[in-house]
Structure formats: C-alpha cells, structure tokens
Amino acid sequence: MTAKVTLAMFGSSLVSAYWNGAATYYRGMIRALDECGFDVTFYEPDAFERQQHRDMADPPWAKSVVYPATPDGMHTALEQARDADIIVKASGVGVFDEALESEVPRLRRASNLTVFWDVDAPATLQRMRDNPQDPFHAQVSKYDLVLTYGGGPPVVQSYVNFGARRCVPIYNALDPMTHHPVPAESRFHGALGFLGNRLPDREARVREFFLKPAALLPKQSFLMGGAGWDSNVALSPNINYVGHVYTRDHNAFNCSTLAVLNINRDSMAHVGYSPPTRVFEAAGAGACLLCDAWEGLEQFLEPDEEVLRVANGEEVAAVLSRLTTQQARRIGERARRRLLGEHTYRHRAQQVKTLLVEQLSGRVRSTRVDEERHRAAL
Structure with missing residues (x-):
C-alpha cells in the first residue's frame, strides 16, 4: 500500500479492559495494523464504567473516539466513520449492537468494505441457532466479509x-511489546494462577478446573483474579482472590506463580480452535500454561512440550503435585519461543492486510468494469 488505508472500527473498548476481555485482542491487532499502513479510528461507547476504569491513555497508533451511549x-x-475505506462492526459492543449491525452495512459503497468482526463467534452463532428470528440473520449477507x-x-x-459472503478466522496472538517475562512479585505468589471475569458460561468450568483442585490441595496456594468472584462463591482458604487485575499487572500475575491456568468459556471449548487472549498473554510471559482440553490447541502450542492439557480438576491437581520449577520454566520458555516465531499480532496483521487490500482492490476493479460496461451501452 502506498497510501494508508483508513479503517473505522466500532467495538467495546480500546482504552479499558474493565469487563472487556477483547481489549488485548483489539490493542495487539490495531497496533500491528498501524505498523502495516492502516490508519485506524476506534469508536467506543461511554458505558459500563469503562472510562472510569481506563488502563491506558489514548494510543499513538490509533485514534480513540468515545461517544455518548445514546442513539x-x-x-x-x-x-464520522462514513468516509473510511473499511468500516468494521465488532461483536459485543454492549450498547446498540443490533442497531450498529444494521447501520454499518448501509455505509457500504462502491469503493469501501464493510466487515463484521466477531470476537465471540461460538456465542453469536449459538444465539442465531437458538433464535431464527434474531435480527442478525438478515444482516450477515450484507457485510463484505x-x-x-x-x-x-x-x-x-x-x-x-x-x-456470509466470506468468513476468515483471525486468531488471537502475542503482542511481545505488551506481554513478556518480568520478575515475580510476592503479591501474586502461588502454585496456580487463574485470571478471568465471572461469566455464566465460564463459571461451571472454573469450579471444576480451579476451585476443585484448590480444595484437593489445601497445602498449596492458589491465585485468582478477575471481576465478580467476590459474591456468593465459596473460595477455599488457600485461594488468594485479588479482584480485577489491570493490564499493567498481567505480566507480573503470569510470572509469579508456578503455573497459570486457562479456562475457556463453554461455547469456545465446545467449538474448538478458539484460543483466548489469556493463552498468548501467559505463554508470551514465559508462564507454564495449563489449558483445558479443546480441539485445535496443537495448532498453537504442542501439548506436553509447550502446554499442559488437562481434562478435569483431578488432572490439574495431579499436574501441580508433580510439576517442578525447572519443568515449568522449560515448558514456558518453549511456548514463548513458539509464539514469537509463529503467532504474534504482526503475523496476524499481515494476514488481515493481504485479505482486506485484496478484497478492497477487487471491489474497486469490479466497480470500474461495471462503469465501463455502462458507458459502452450508452
């Protein structure tokens, strides 16, 4: 690209990770897209107290626009986004999602692209299967991609x-500028750390994969972070619950325990091929990662060599009972090297760049052919 391609994205939040699990994905992807020659403006509503819990200033690699959460x-x-070359509606904005899903395709013209970027596709698709009247059924085909x-x-x-005219997965990845090894901190000490907000389709798996092994290993300390676990949840005395963990502390959180546990949400575990941001954050920091079993994990990390795959709480407890510090460090370092070589946001951005520029160029060529045919027929 000789000139920058302008991209407008409507998403949940770029500047706040508060009740916003997609923040790391947005930041890593958009920073890398900027390096690839995109001029990105991110539009987010002032909602859910996210602006009161910001964990970053407006970045130099994207323009941040916070709009009132009103019609x-x-x-x-x-x-404001109308003139962008590419206009993106991300899933899960949280405010006026249905309206945005309908309005963004209406901004489609001969020289631009409209894109639906689903950051929780298993949940979106299940919602559509369950409800044939879901308004998004009528919108899918209106997006270019x-x-x-x-x-x-x-x-x-x-x-x-x-x-859908075309659907392409753009997986989570590592942003090595953000997630990397740091010295351990005593406030995050423990045998096993878990970081994740309390959500209905995750809670049962958290009880199985985290709370159960904590109860089975009362002499080991467990570290728990994320919003929502301080109400009506029976935590055993050996669990240190630290609440919401700001992104500035994620590296220390991941580097201070013997191992870190990833727990997928039900829908992602069922579908597979859906590594969450926590996988890349933890492994990128060199943590020894325990991951609940799901199909496609080996596409990103090799089980037993770069990640420890566990099927239930008893297996988590068994792993922790025999895992040594030396083994944990070796597994974590192998995982970090694998991600740096194959799975950074720079790799993903190159994929997105090729895809979008190819699609955009195709639209422009098709429009020119149509115009020439129209002139020839006059």
Whole structure:
C-alpha cells in the first residue's frame, strides 16, 4: 500500500479492559495494523464504567473516539466513520449492537468494505441457532466479509450456512511489546494462577478446573483474579482472590506463580480452535500454561512440550503435585519461543492486510468494469 488505508472500527473498548476481555485482542491487532499502513479510528461507547476504569491513555497508533451511549451519540459516530475505506462492526459492543449491525452495512459503497468482526463467534452463532428470528440473520449477507476471533472450520462453515459472503478466522496472538517475562512479585505468589471475569458460561468450568483442585490441595496456594468472584462463591482458604487485575499487572500475575491456568468459556471449548487472549498473554510471559482440553490447541502450542492439557480438576491437581520449577520454566520458555516465531499480532496483521487490500482492490476493479460496461451501452 502506498497510501494508508483508513479503517473505522466500532467495538467495546480500546482504552479499558474493565469487563472487556477483547481489549488485548483489539490493542495487539490495531497496533500491528498501524505498523502495516492502516490508519485506524476506534469508536467506543461511554458505558459500563469503562472510562472510569481506563488502563491506558489514548494510543499513538490509533485514534480513540468515545461517544455518548445514546442513539444520537451512535449516529454521530456512524456519520464520522462514513468516509473510511473499511468500516468494521465488532461483536459485543454492549450498547446498540443490533442497531450498529444494521447501520454499518448501509455505509457500504462502491469503493469501501464493510466487515463484521466477531470476537465471540461460538456465542453469536449459538444465539442465531437458538433464535431464527434474531435480527442478525438478515444482516450477515450484507457485510463484505466476516472475520472471527477464532473457531476454525466449524465457525467458518456455520457463517457460510447463515449467508456470509466470506468468513476468515483471525486468531488471537502475542503482542511481545505488551506481554513478556518480568520478575515475580510476592503479591501474586502461588502454585496456580487463574485470571478471568465471572461469566455464566465460564463459571461451571472454573469450579471444576480451579476451585476443585484448590480444595484437593489445601497445602498449596492458589491465585485468582478477575471481576465478580467476590459474591456468593465459596473460595477455599488457600485461594488468594485479588479482584480485577489491570493490564499493567498481567505480566507480573503470569510470572509469579508456578503455573497459570486457562479456562475457556463453554461455547469456545465446545467449538474448538478458539484460543483466548489469556493463552498468548501467559505463554508470551514465559508462564507454564495449563489449558483445558479443546480441539485445535496443537495448532498453537504442542501439548506436553509447550502446554499442559488437562481434562478435569483431578488432572490439574495431579499436574501441580508433580510439576517442578525447572519443568515449568522449560515448558514456558518453549511456548514463548513458539509464539514469537509463529503467532504474534504482526503475523496476524499481515494476514488481515493481504485479505482486506485484496478484497478492497477487487471491489474497486469490479466497480470500474461495471462503469465501463455502462458507458459502452450508452
């Protein structure tokens, strides 16, 4: 690209990770897209107290626009985004999602692209299967392209069945500028750390993979971070619950325990091919990662060599009972090297750049052919 391609994205939040698990994904991807020659403006609503819990200033690699969480605020933002070369509606904005899903395709013209970027495709698709009247059924085919946070062949086929013109998974990745090894901190000490907000489709798996092994190993200390676990949850005395962990502390959190546990949400575990940001954050920091079993894990990390795959709470307890510090460090370092070589956001951004520029160029060529045919017919 000789000139920068302008990209407008409507998402949950770029500047706050508060109740916003997609923040790391947005930041890593958009920073890398900027390096690839994109001029990105990120539009987010002032909602859910995210602006009161910001954990970063406006970045130099994207323009951040926070609009009022009102219909007028949304329409003003849409009008500002109208002239972008690529206009993206991400899933899970949290405010006026249905309206944005309908309005963004209306900004489509001959010289631009409209994209739906699904950061929780298994959940979106399940919602559509459960409700044939879901308004998004009528919108899918209106987008030039659907990108997904993951999901592999099952998600691609499902979106095609729902009418998507094209669907491509753009997986999570490592941002080595943000997630990397740091010295351990005593406040995050423990045998096993888990970081994740309390969500309905995650809670049962947290009880199985984290709370159960903590109860089975009362002499070992466990570290728990994330919002929502301080109400009506029976935590055993050996669990140190530290609440919401700001992104500035993620590296220390991941580097201070013997191992770190990833627990997928039910829908992602069922579909597979959906590595969450926590996998890349922890492994990128050199942590020894324990991961609940799901199909496609080996596409990113090799089980037993770069990640320890566990099927239930008893297996978590068994692993912790025999895992040594030396073994944990070796596994974590192998994982970090694998991600740096194959799975950084720079790798993902190059994929997105090729895909979007190719699609955009195709739209422009098609428009020119149509115009020439029209002139010839006059």
